[in-house]
Ligand code: SF4
């Protein structure tokens with residue numbers, strides 16, 4: 001079975017919510033929709049306090065090339081445009097809407113009917129994806145329309161679809177693949193058309209046999225789409241590792257996947273593309289897994305963007321008393337929250353709630369040079385060294401040792417028997433090296 | 442609501458720790474320990490216990506009263522140093538020398554650099570090197586093995602198999618004349634020969650090594666490259682002149698090679714970090730061992746070979762980086 005070659009770890013999978021069908025979460029009283037839910041320049045609001053908005057109405061425009069439109073996820077009145085704390089822990093501008101009776105924007109098809117045919121041109125598809133504010137839903141939140149335009153001089157050969165979901169606990173993509181398989185396939189076909197490629201491969205780790213079976217069967221009806229089972233290994237969902245696993249190509253350091261003829265999209269994104277192009281529906285909701293040892297009922301919710309995290313936790317039975325940490329995302333790359341009013345955004349794949357005990361870090365000792373971190377680093381870096389020289393502020397040396405190639409997957413930190421906070425130190429190093437490089441240019 | 446912990450990702454930690462690794466090493470040492478107790482009897486038991494207790498006590502005292510930092514004697518590393526140190530001495534070593542050796546191993550070998558992880562040299566080998574130089578007579582008086590001996594009588598002593606050959610060749614005797622004076626190869630393999638407590642049984646040491654491989658405590662690179670280098674190098678010399686240079690099989694199953702290659706050279710703290718670096722390290726240890734054995738003053742060269750290579754580790758780590766992802770693009 002295929003997988004990537006260098007490094008990788010296999011944390012316990014804990015997919016405790018994998019059997020829970022997607023449930024629609026009811027709307028909260030207010031939604032806070034941040035203007036920066038994507039990589040790049042924040043969107044610019046086109047509504048103001050007191051405006052009435054409908055569900056799916058454009059409320060902020062992505063004006064820069066790398067930016068994305070934002071739509072209202074509810075019907076109601078804009079109560080203010082103000083700073084809210086998002087999952088990064090920083091204050092970010094958001095449109096706050098007081099929710100009233102739902103009324104959809106005209107032209108949006110909210111039915112469940114599957115629409116297979118798509119007669120739009122390449123350009124029309126890209127425009128539609130752009131208009132509907134689609135971004136990468138695996139966590140990186142890169143605006144999708146940018147990825148669907150192949151830069152001049154480059155050629156796309158493969159569209160790779162990320163159905164790996166290699167983070168422990170998370171099951172939102174798994175459920176989506178099972179419950180929206182047809183829509184997903186149509187979405188992939190549309191993306192293939194936009195890119196002008198005739199081959200698409202869906203990579204799914206073999207801990208999801210039901211999804212693999214269902215998609216493989218269905219793929220026969222769609223030209224050019226194949227499904228590839230992958231050996232379970234973290235971080236297989238990282239772009240470069242997925243490309244290596246599926247087509248055995250290595251993206252050079254500092255380059256994008258298109259360099260090796262590949263474009264990677266997440267299954268969630270592909271579904272959103274389907275809805276955008278075929279149903280005229282902007283990205284205003286997504287599947288969010290609520291899971292962990294400290295929620296009563298692990299679930300998968302179809303959640304409107306802007307819903308506070310606390311609403312999801314309450315819908316899963318509320319916080320248990322000895323809760324130690326609430327994480328937006330998975331346990332390996334997710335962000336710990338200190339405020340549960342943080343809104344769900346386009347990139348929120350899960351909410352993980354763990355106990356005090358699980359939140360404790362292992363006791364810290366000297367690095368015993370066991371070389372485990374070196375062996376498992378999927379980018380073949382030397383985490384122990386990067387951490388050490390970052391700590392000593394030897395940033396030139398850190399750059400020479402390719403600290404910027406670190407994708408912050410956390411594998412080194414996870415494996416270290418001495419409990420070294422490797423990634424904490426490397427992050428500081430990366431930030432400083434990044435600054436150094438920017439100043440130089 | 443109680444306060445939530447906020448810290449950087451990852452929020453999950455593998456089920457491993459320094460202690461787990463160290464106790465894994467100790468478990469792997471069980472076969473070799475049992476064999477040595479079998480052949481060298483009570484003497485071996487007492488010397489080993491003395492070394493272990495001394496190492497742990499010295500580590501405790503230094504951490505508590507000199508470093509004034511956390512006491513980590515239960516992480517198992519001091520116990521390992523004790524066992525390995527005892528493995529490297531004869532079973533009739535006066536106990537006070539063992540205590541002094543343990544003091545040097547822990548003090549000079551480990552604590553003075555900042556404790557486990559910071560020491561450039563293998564602590565047990567530092568201790569042994571010190572004892573070899575300071576007490577050469579006591580350190581090279583090897584009791585002959587007596588299976589299941591429970592008496593602490595004065596046992597018959599004699600040189601090691603390597604020593605017999607080295608001295609004989611030095612006097613101008615032929616290897617074929619010397620061979621009858623050393624034990625059968627099967628005995629050498631099992632450990633039925635004179636030598637340091639833990640080095641004699643190749644089979645028990647290999648067993649322990651396999652266990653560590655399985656538990657992923659060590660990788661194959663250092664032991665295999667080390668032993669293979671000794672085999673090839675002594676093999677070439679043997680082909681050139683079998684009457685002066687004894688055969689390579691003899692070289693790999695006698696002396697401290699197995700103990701050195703499997704346990705001393707693989708010490709994670711004092712060996713390189715990348716597979717390529719480990720291979721170079723193993724080859725270097727092998728070459729130095731043979732050079733000392735064949736051309737040096739001592740019949741055995743494992744300890745000094747490894748200590749010398751320990752000193753090169755920072756250089757090797759600099760020179761042998763992992764091949765980065767995406768460095769050499771091979772597409773197709
Ligand atoms: S976090 Fe960075 S250094 Fe650590 S394993 Fe992942 S890529 Fe390597």
Ligand code: SF4
Nearest residue numbers: 367368370371373416
């Ligand atoms: S995993 Fe931890 S102890 Fe091992 S070499 Fe890396 S930093 Fe050091």
